[in-house]
Amino acid sequence: MQAMRYVDEFRDPKLIRQAAEEIRRLVQPGRHYRIMEVCGGHTHAIYRFGLEGLLPENLELIHGPGCPVCVLPMGRTDDGLALAELPGVVFTAFGDVMRVPGTKGSPLEHKARGAEIRMVYSPLDALKLAQSDPGKHVVFFAIGFETTAPSTALTLLRARQLGVRNFSVFCNHVTIIPAIRAILDSPGMRLDAFVGPGHVSTVIGCRPYEFITEDYGKPLVVSGFEPLDILQSLVMILRQLADGRAEVENQYARVVPWEGNLPALRALDEVFELRPYFEWRGLGFISQSALKLRDAFAEWDSERRFTVPGIRVTDPKAAQCGEVLKGVLKPPQCKLFGRECTPERPVGALMVSSEGACAAYHHYVHRVAAAASPGP
Amino acid sequence: MCLAIPGRIIEMTADLPLAVVEVSGVRRQVNVDLLREDGIGPGDWVLIHVGFAMSKISEDGAQEQMRMLAMLGEDQQAMDEIQGYDFGREP
Numbered sequence: 001m002q003a004m005r006y007v008d009e010f011r012d013p014k015l016i017r018q019a020a021e022e023i024r025r026l027v028q029p030g031r032h033y034r035i036m037e038v039c040g041g042h043t044h045a046i047y048r049f050g051l052e053g054l055l056p057e058n059l060e061l062i063h064g065p066g067c068p069v070c071v072l073p074m075g076r077t078d079d080g081l082a083l084a085e086l087p088g089v090v091f092t093a094f095g096d097v098m099r100v101p102g103t104k105g106s107p108l109e110h111k112a113r114g115a116e117i118r119m120v121y122s123p124l125d126a127l128k129l130a131q132s133d134p135g136k137h138v139v140f141f142a143i144g145f146e147t148t149a150p151s152t153a154l155t156l157l158r159a160r161q162l163g164v165r166n167f168s169v170f171c172n173h174v175t176i177i178p179a180i181r182a183i184l185d186s187p188g189m190r191l192d193a194f195v196g197p198g199h200v201s202t203v204i205g206c207r208p209y210e211f212i213t214e215d216y217g218k219p220l221v222v223s224g225f226e227p228l229d230i231l232q233s234l235v236m237i238l239r240q241l242a243d244g245r246a247e248v249e250n251q252y253a254r255v256v257p258w259e260g261n262l263p264a265l266r267a268l269d270e271v272f273e274l275r276p277y278f279e280w281r282g283l284g285f286i287s288q289s290a291l292k293l294r295d296a297f298a299e300w301d302s303e304r305r306f307t308v309p310g311i312r313v314t315d316p317k318a319a320q321c322g323e324v325l326k327g328v329l330k331p332p333q334c335k336l337f338g339r340e341c342t343p344e345r346p347v348g349a350l351m352v353s354s355e356g357a358c359a360a361y362h363h364y365v366h367r368v369a370a371a372a373s374p375g376p
Numbered sequence: 377m378c379l380a381i382p383g384r385i386i387e388m389t390a391d392l393p394l395a396v397v398e399v400s401g402v403r404r405q406v407n408v409d410l411l412r413e414d415g416i417g418p419g420d421w422v423l424i425h426v427g428f429a430m431s432k433i434s435e436d437g438a439q440e441q442m443r444m445l446a447m448l449g450e451d452q453q454a455m456d457e458i459q460g461y462d463f464g465r466e467p
Contacts, residue, residue, distance in 0.1 A: 011443070041378050048448050068378075094426070095453075121456075122427025124407060124463035147378050151428045154409055199378050202423075202431045226444055255423065255431050264410050264430075354450065355378065 012228065019231035020054040026238035033059045034190060035237060036327065038180060039197035040067030040355025041225055047360040049227040059234070062327035065179045066197055067355040068144045069096050070325060070348075071280045072172055075311040077102040080141045080170050081110050082309050083302055090116045090133070092126040093141035099352050103313055107141075123155035123169075130159075130167035137166045139302050142173055147199040149173040149291060150264035153271035156293070156300050170302035171292055174278065176200050177208050178289035184216050186283075186326065193237045195230065196222035198252050203268075205260025206248050213246040224252040271297055281315065281349070282322030321348035324357055331361040338366055380423040380430065381445070381454045382438035387418050394464055397424065400442070400455060405464020427461050 027033060037043060043063045046052060052061060065071050081102050084091035091107065098108045098119050111117035116136075120126050123140050130138035142152045152169060159167050176197060183189055196209055201222045209220045219240040223233035233251045240247060250256055271294060278290030293301040302308070315321055319336050323329040331337055331350070341347035343359050350356035354363075383397035383406070393409035395416075408416060408429045416422065421438040422429035433441070445451045 011440070039378075044448060045444075120462075121460040122463060124427045125461065128463045144378070147430070148426060150410060151407075151426045154407065154428065199380055199425070199430070226440065254437055255433060261410055261430070263413055267410075354448075 011226070015228055016054070016231065019228060019235055022235050023054075023059065023231065023238060024056050026235065026242055027056050027059055028242075029058070031058060033192050033238075033241070034062055035059065035193045035195060035234065036062040036064045036183070036191050037195040037223075037230075038064035038066045038176065039195075039200065040070065040353065040357075041198065042195055042223065042230060043067070043357050044354050044360045045225050045227065045230060047364040050364070051227060051230060054231070055234075062191065063324075063357040064194075064327070065183070065280065065283065065325055066145065066176065066200070067350070067353050067357075068148070068172075068174065069100050069353045070321070070350045070356045071174065071179070071282065072100070072143060072349065073279045073281045074102060074313045074315060075279070076172055077107075078104075078311040078313060079308045080139075080172075081107060081115070082311070083139050083170060083306055084110060084115045084117055086306060088135070088137055090118060090129065090136045090138045091141065092118050092120045092129065092138060094121070094143065095119050096353050097141055097143055099346065100349050101346060101352075103311075123152050124158070127155050127159055127164060127167055130164050131162070134166055137168070137305075140167070140169050142169045142171050144173060145176050145197075145200050146203040146264075146268070149272065150203060150261070150267050153264075153267040156271050156297055157267065159300055160297070165299065168300045168302040168305050169293065170308075171272075173272070173291040174280070175274075175289055175291065176204075177211075178286050179280065179283060180209075180212065182280075182283050182286045182289070183326070184212070184218075189326065191218065192241060193218050194220040195233050195237070196220045196248070198222065198224055198256065201250075201252070201256045201260070203261050203264045206250050206256070206258050207260075209248045213248055217246045219246050219249070221249045222252050222256055224255065270294075279312070282325030316347055319348045321350050324350055331358040332366065334358070338362060378425070379445075379450060379454055379457060380425050380441065381458060382433065382441040383422055383424050383429075383458070384438070385416060385418050385420045385422060385429075395429070396464075397422065397429070399424070399458045402455065402458050404458050404461045406461065424458070426457075427463060
């Protein structure tokens with residue numbers, strides 16, 4: 001088995017083997033298990049460590065929507081870049097966003113054409129930029145799930161406290177719970193259980209997942225990112241399925257408090273409210289699935305300070321990002337995968353971020369297989 | 377995107393809620409507002425995300441996380457991020 005070559009790199013290969021054996025023991029022959037890992041960080045780790053190679057064939061991992069740049073529809077990138085073209089505006093974003101394709105190229109390509117675009121590592125850096133250049137208006141392109149949204153909230157609270165008025169946030173923060181519900185409600189989607197996100201759960205805690213067990217009768221186990229964490233979470237899920245239980249369990253208790261992070265939740269509540277609806281790539285419009293700034297922060301809301309075009313673009317026809325995001329297709333089943341769409345020249349956002357299923361698959365499976373084949 | 381970088385708190389600054397953290401020998405200021413109720417102080421280990429300490433972890437947990445980042449090929453990216461934080465530096 002090819003993936004086994006990684007096992008010796010693991011901190012405790014013996015425990016890995018034991019967990020893998022336990023998984024094999026727990027699966028019932030003749031039953032096909034479909035388990036979704038919600039978080040893109042887990043997707044990355046699963047491919048990097050070749051964990052699928054340790055699993056029985058009737059246990060299938062479905063890669064979920066937990067990659068922020070992957071689920072953002074192209075129109076929002078275009079909207080952000082429209083702001084970047086306004087005179088006097090400095091557009092700031094995280095590194096991942098810089099390479100996300102818009103209709104007329106990525107932020108990086110717009111920068112090369114002369115737009116004032118800067119990469120930042122923290123929203124606080126964008127705020128500092130505004131303070132140090134009062135003649136400009138700094139827009140921060142905010143993106144991310146509940147892991148990242150508190151940092152934007154605290155930055156906005158700081159901007160208000162300091163009275164910085166040449167700073168605003170173009171808010172694209174999304175929330176994971178409505179996306180999970182949308183996936184559970186989507187026709188034809190059959191899932192047995194979820195590996196719950198690690199870092200999102202440090203903020204929201206474990207309670208918000210209870211509807212999955214109560215309303216849908218499916219287990220969810222919040223998991224750490226190490227290979228052993230992921231395998232242990234699968235063991236916990238399979239034990240629940242074998243016992244006919246559906247509970248929220250926390251495998252990652254060393255980092256994730258059951259109640260979440262209360263100061264973070266308070267900051268989110270003070271600064272943001274839910275949008276009535278928001279478009280997700282692949283999942284369509286999902287009600288109450290994204291955040292916008294409350295009226296008290298209208299002055300710092302790019303969408304209210306400026307006229308945002310509200311662009312809607314459909315993905316390039318041949319790209320099947322949506323199907324991959326829903327787990328209907330595996331990355332290499334997309335017609336563009338590895339040909340028109342590569343990490344160097346991504347057509348879709350799933351090829352951009354290391355958390356995107358396509359980039360992870362391309363990096364760890366596709367290249368390895370290509371290097372191993374004798375070639376023409 | 378959801379990089380969580382382990383660092384050790386060296387000192388709490390007078391200008392709360394910032395603290396000086398050290399990650400693999402590099403010192404930068406990060407915001408510790410989200411952990412103020414956890415009673416953190418010098419010597420504690422935290423996970424850092426986009427300039428904010430998100431959770432308190434054990435020293436073992438920090439080493440594990442660093443190893444994990446290296447295995448995922450994200451250790452350099454993590455150091456670039458830590459070195460890139462500008463907000464805690466003098467203007």
